[in-house]
Amino acid sequence: MTAGLLLSGVAGTASAAQVPADQQSCAPSPTTPLRQFRASWVSSVVNIDWPSKTGLSAAQQQAELISWFDDAVRQHHNAVILQVRPTADAFWPSKVEPWSRYLTGTQGGDPGYDPLAFAVAEAHKRNLELHAWFNPYRLSMGTDINALIPTHPARQHPDWVVTYGGKLYYNPGIPAARKLVEDAIMDAVSNYDIDGVHFDDYFYPYPVAGQVFDDAATYAQYGAGFPTLADWRRHNIDLLIQEIQHRIKAIKPWVKFGISPFAVWRNKATDPEGSDTTAGVQTHDDLAADTRKWVREDWIDYIVPQVYWAGGFAPADYNKIVRWWADQVRGTHVHLYIGEATYKVGTSTQSPDWADPQELSDHLAFDSTIPEVKGNIYFSAKDVRADRLGATTLLNNTWYTRPALIPAMPSLDSRPPLPVQAVQATRTADGVQVKWRRTTSDTTSYAIYRRELLGGDHCPDNDARNLIATVRSTGATQSYLDTTATPGTKYLYTVTALDRLANQSIPIPTISLH
Template identity: 80%
Template sequence: MKAWRIVSLLTASACLLAGALTSTATAAPPAGETASSCTANPQTPLRQFRASWVASVVNIDWPSKTGLTAEQQKTELIGWLDDAVRQRHNAVILQIRPTADAFWPSKVEPWSQYLTGTQGGDPGYDPLAFAVAEAHKRNLELHGWFNPYRLSMGTNLNALLPTHPARLHPEWVVTYGGKLYYNPGIPAARKLVEDAIMDAVANYDLDGVHFDDYFYPYPVAGQVFDDAATYAQYGAGFPTLAEWRRNNINLLIQELQQRIKAAKPWVKFGVSPFAVWRNKATDPQGSDTTAGVQTYDDLAADTRRWVREEWIDYIVPQVYWAGGFAPADYNKLVPWWAEQVRGTDVHLYIGQATYKVGTSAQSPDWSDPKELSDHLAFNTTVPEVKGDIFFSAKDVRADRLGATSLLNSTWYTRPALLPAMPSLVSRAPLPVHALRSDRTSTGVRLQWTPTSANTTSYAIYRRDVTAGDWCPDNDARNLLATQRGTTFVDTTAVDGHRYLYTVTALNRAAVQSIPIPTFS
């Protein structure tokens, strides 16, 4: 499109929208309504990341058991995606590499045993391709969740396929705590982990690469992670084993971030760590906690540095404790993490412990159906918090104590755009073209033509002109839906009401175009 035509289109669109809003604004507001009624409602934010973790390891969520047919697995996965849509989530975190294996035909590692019951067993379809297509059909982001170093939930190396990289390189393997791990201190093992992840990034339209909290394994009393010989071989320049281990994990994060951005700059890289970096008693920069595990010391994961250096795009601390729980208080940890992301381009989402609802684990507060909802209420007081992820999908679906229903009816009554990440893709899409509306027997039908190659999805807004709706889009009160198609039917339109509809285009980083209006 010629530059002068683009300028003319933008100018005309802006003038049309300004005129429409001015016309709307001059309509008499309902009795008693004032400008204060346009204040953004924290319960219906315009942008918010909302997701659940769908775990595959030991068949926690999906597939529900091994040996299901391809059609049964597909039906189950569609169920989880439809759950997300009903709950007005906008993303899914799907575990696709639980134990150095794959939920896709990987060039690096074998098929996961959690699909068929046998490692290397072909499930008869491509689960990752299916997941990406079905998620995007519903305008859900799909983040591939990878566990970097865990090899097996058991200790028998010979139970792995003979062609498994770990069988070919047993010197890379460490047995610890009843499981097998790749040794993070071996550069070739780290490269293999990165190659396995990049195979998925290169060949699938993933929206994100996601790690959880497992780097070096959690400490097991009386056991030693046996990497002394590796430290002797590769640890030159690092005065302590602990510093060398942290550098090994730093290298994984740095290198993977660089490789992801070189391949696909729009793919987000996020980590969901155990929420305590260090206790304040250990380090004055740490959180006001007394947790028994500190990621910096025990997992060799300097999560605070990854944020400060902007090696990741988002962080999701697993703040799996109740508000007021003394050793690790939700209401103290969330502000601590907000302070860490402040001034960076790293987004802060909070990991929520749905699995604890209806239990008295650690704290009787989890017997209160309002606990999770209270967490989201607290989050509204911390501007840096941009969303939440819930563990895990089956616990969200279980709705114990009605906690999920309460949370959704309080906080997720409206759809939400994903938080924008202009640091990944800064150029906004061109606005949509030829927007028109038609009254039909089923509602108001909107159609438009895309004009921008970097458009991923669309947002549809509606103002009720008849009711004198003149508030700006500073929350989701006017947001009807988000979608990837170019036709939308508003089935909630009321006969006799005049509406102003606007449609915007969004790119892979959720950066939004200027709105294009139409009346109906």
């Protein structure tokens, strides 16, 4: 037992003689990190990813979603970011807003099942985290408020609505509108076992040349104490972020709150503390989103700047922006994941680098040198699947050859679950059957490690070189069939328990003797 504990990186009573002489070989490999957040965005607005079109049957929609989740598993992803409120509507039977038109083609149309409940169940079955993605203020992709169903809150409160850039938005400066947005999100948080609440880059809308977001009257009504309209707008978005964070943690402290903003907070020419970029949009100034402040104040659990540019691209260099964000999260509890522009591979004329299948893999190579970067998310699922130029295959074969655990968040919870019990490994005709018993009910999943008993490494499991699988907890007893075990080879298996925030127990070993 002691040797097994030592192998898996847990301090024990082993003698110095058991420690491998070649410590260099035990250095964690950057290509197989033990913990790394990996996901794709599955976008529902205008049926970008899922459902692929409106009017599919419930069974067809479910089959498509399962296919996206199976893609994630094959690629050794460990989470999915699923858009469930694209335009002030719902992919669940919401008490606040109508069914989304992107399900049936008709707003308010019942799809015949509960998509969010189905998504949570199927994701967890595959041991994927399910982060529910909500767009806060966008009401409609068109400008006709009468196209919304009569019972829509916006029809009942047309004074909350602003038309801008060919779309409808709730006015973020109206407190009652902000509360409605929060109530809609909290309806999902309260009633579904989601792992995260996720916002993208839309707060106040992106600027449109020659148009004005008409909230002057609202500013006059609510803006006392704010010297400028811009200051007041940023305060409104700050309130949304603070309030939704407090409301989530008040009922489910383990649910993560993450935001994926446009990656440039401010250009250095605008603010010496900004990034070395010349981007045309700055979230602080143009979207009223003070993204750096949210990190510094620890109002969010993770941030995913959409660094949708190539390394070396002069106006916005991937490497410079990632470094800037690493500086911002350092010393906070906020995790940094990087949003990747898979959609540009083989299609973008912005930079010739996107014609290089190596570009995305180069991003991960750079990220692996920045300790603050804890993962990557890809936009969007259909582009990941398209595998243009073979870029996805190259990335997966280089960086995702092993599973990875979700990065732990000690600021939310740092207590690991109790270890498993009664681990056994038995040869079968199909491989090695590993069995164990759960000790406590707070165990959500398990990690299974394997090394050859003779000739295998004796390194701690501080990377994923020996991690062969993670599986969801399904009851008091559990098993895993290792179909990749070589006949006639004896293995040392270790099993760890993980809770829903990925805190890991000490490992319990067993040997496959037959």
